[in-house]
Ligand code: UD1
């Protein structure tokens with residue numbers, strides 16, 4: 001049921017304030033004045049000891065689910081102190097890469113049925129790793145075959161291009177980081193800021209959804225482009241990959257997410273007056289590096305569109321050069337949840353304006369159950 005919406009993708013983008021609430025329901029505890037704020041993940045409570053003692057955490061997934069894990073990686077590294085590595089399921093299988101008994105392997109999948117991810121799970125089980133699932137589908141193959149896990153509870157997702165599952169996956173992995181990380185005095189302020197940020201996140205997502213018309217206008221401007229680049233780094237490297245994946249999947253336009261730190265090592269050669277480039281430069285520890293990326297793009301007459309924190313247009317666009325997308329500022333590790341929303345909207349509007357099928361893009365399936 002699409003309700004008042006024309007497409008499932010549109011509905012699923014706009015219901016993210018609600019789906020995020022459902023994801024967090026009963027899992028975030030904000031006690032009274034003397035009671036600590038905590039996270040409760042029922043599906044993992046008997047396994048945290050093992051996870052904390054593991055030699056590393058390996059995230060495994062495909063497509064959007066892989067990107068969600070990439071977005072959560074920095075906060076998991078920071079709070080858990082355990083090394084975190086990333087594997088695209090098919091690549092792990094191609095290499096028969098090392099998975100050990102001392103590893104915690106985390107399988108991220110909206111459908112819970114993706115063949116590549118499922119086969120990587122079988123491989124990790126054979127190798128003796130603790131296997132954790134992060135899935136949206138109760139009773140799915142990955143939910144059943146993992147030792148334990150967390151259901152993201154985002155509600156059924158119908159649009160082939162994943163949107164609300166992505167933001168709920170990130171939130172679950174941020175909660176996972178809080179739950180694994182020890183409640184040390186030194187990390188207390190940080191943990192509380194993240195928990196407060198999680199509580200307020202649905203409101204902030206509602207706020208960023210107000211950019212709908214602005215993103216439609218931007219889509220009109222980009223409708224006939226051959227290609228669109230997105231530059232991100234740190235917490236928002238994943239946002240660049242995911243934004244580009246959305247544009248590719250549904251708008252059938254070439255788009256690449258690029259790690260901004262790699263700009264000088266190749267991508268800079270592509271920069272001219274025509275190629276549109278979205279640079280994600282919201283306020284965090286990478287901000288000044290992104291400012292210098294923007295300067296270098298301007299110096300080469302690049303066609304730059306900057307995503308920045310609200311009120312910071314002047315510091316990212318000196319002299320009013322280029323277009324900006326201003327988004328609400330949240331705790332750095334939660335910023336990917338906010339920043340992806342305008343890109344989802346952009347991909348959606350580009351698709352409608354270009355006249356393509358939004359919910360069933362050419363050649364793609366919601367769940368790829370064959371290899
Ligand atoms: C569970 C109930 C929820 C109830 C809540 C009350 C289910 C599906 N969930 O939620 O309805 O309101 O208790 O305390 O009945 N699991 C995996 N692999 C996965 C995902 C989950 O093995 O990929 C396992 C978990 O380890 C857990 C079970 O499935 O044993 C349910 O997981 P989840 O729904 O996340 O647990 P709760 O949030 O505690």
Ligand code: BG6
Nearest residue numbers: 062063064065109110111114162
């Ligand atoms: C397919 C979908 O390729 O599978 C993508 O078209 C999705 O949107 C990917 O991200 C992974 O799916 P899942 O269900 O494992 O998260």
